[in-house]
Amino acid sequence: MIAMLGTGTMGAPMARNLRRAGLEVRGWNRTREVADPLREDGIEVAGSAEEAVHGADLVVTMLADGDAVTEVLEDGGALAAMADGAVLVQMSTVGLAATEAVAALAEDRGVALVDAPVLGTKAPAEKGELVVLASGPRDALGRCRPIFDAVGSTTVELGETGGGTRMKLVLNSWLLALTTGLAESIALAEQLDLDPEQFLGVIRGGPLGVPYADLKGKAMIERSFEPSFAASLAAKDAGLVLEAAERKQLGLHLAEAAAALYRSTERAGHGELDMAAVLLAVKGEDA
Numbered sequence: 001m002i003a004m005l006g007t008g009t010m011g012a013p014m015a016r017n018l019r020r021a022g023l024e025v026r027g028w029n030r031t032r033e034v035a036d037p038l039r040e041d042g043i044e045v046a047g048s049a050e051e052a053v054h055g056a057d058l059v060v061t062m063l064a065d066g067d068a069v070t071e072v073l074e075d076g077g078a079l080a081a082m083a084d085g086a087v088l089v090q091m092s093t094v095g096l097a098a099t100e101a102v103a104a105l106a107e108d109r110g111v112a113l114v115d116a117p118v119l120g121t122k123a124p125a126e127k128g129e130l131v132v133l134a135s136g137p138r139d140a141l142g143r144c145r146p147i148f149d150a151v152g153s154t155t156v157e158l159g160e161t162g163g164g165t166r167m168k169l170v171l172n173s174w175l176l177a178l179t180t181g182l183a184e185s186i187a188l189a190e191q192l193d194l195d196p197e198q199f200l201g202v203i204r205g206g207p208l209g210v211p212y213a214d215l216k217g218k219a220m221i222e223r224s225f226e227p228s229f230a231a232s233l234a235a236k237d238a239g240l241v242l243e244a245a246e247r248k249q250l251g252l253h254l255a256e257a258a259a260a261l262y263r264s265t266e267r268a269g270h271g272e273l274d275m276a277a278v279l280l281a282v283k284g285e286d287a
Contacts, residue, residue: 003056011062021150028052049076066098095240112140117168121229135163176258225273232271235262
């Protein structure tokens with residue numbers, strides 16, 4: 001039995017892919033009506049986090065941030081209700097401090113922790129094509145393999161617990177620089193009376209182009225911001241990158257600029273739009 005704690009934008013398709021792989025899945029979400037549609041996929045829906053983890057061999061957390069994870073584990077009673085031999089599989093993006101806090105909670109409870117955040121947004125989650133950044137005790141990682149195979153196309157093993165989170169922060173630093181740089185380039189093209197589609201065409205397929213630029217660039221040009229990954233979550237991730245850099249006394253100027261732009265996107269009321277909406281902050285536009 002696998003318990004999925006958090007069945008929102010990412011957790012729901014992950015739960016469905018686990019069930020399609022023939023695994024027994026029980027889901028839970030703080031907003032019950034968000035989880036209820038999973039019943040149609042043969043997934044049991046629990047009324048509480050404590051109920052969800054009862055008898056589960058593997059307990060997956062896929063929640064918005066570190067505070068949500070620790071709250072569900074502690075105040076929600078999930079950790080106390082876990083079976084002694086169960087594995088806690090933390091797959092949210094929560095940063096260094098929260099990962100350390102969860103590790104301490106798991107150690108006190110006497111359960112193994114696998115730190116395995118994922119790379120990818122809504123569409124890859126739906127297709128089972130996430131990249132899993134897995135770290136933790138080798139035997140626990142082995143037990144988690146059916147989860148990783150069901151939700152992802154690639155699993156990268158990164159040593160002891162915490163390695164997955166550290167790699168996710170590095171990848172997010174790159175992603176934030178790419179997205180905000182793309183927004184500024186498209187804004188500049190528009191202000192210089194150039195067709196930004198031509199800009200994307202020039203870089204497409206060459207050393208300067210990446211598929212992600214086409215994906216997010218198209219959304220920016222069309223001002224089409226249906227959320228695949230919300231701007232508010234991008235702002236959260238930018239903060240986690242800066243938190244990690246500050247620990248090592250490293251100044252990340254691009255990450256600081258990205259964080260400021262995403263905070264501006266939130267202040268303008270666009271936090272629930274896709275992260276491509278950072279273009280609105282760059283240009284000072286309304287949605």
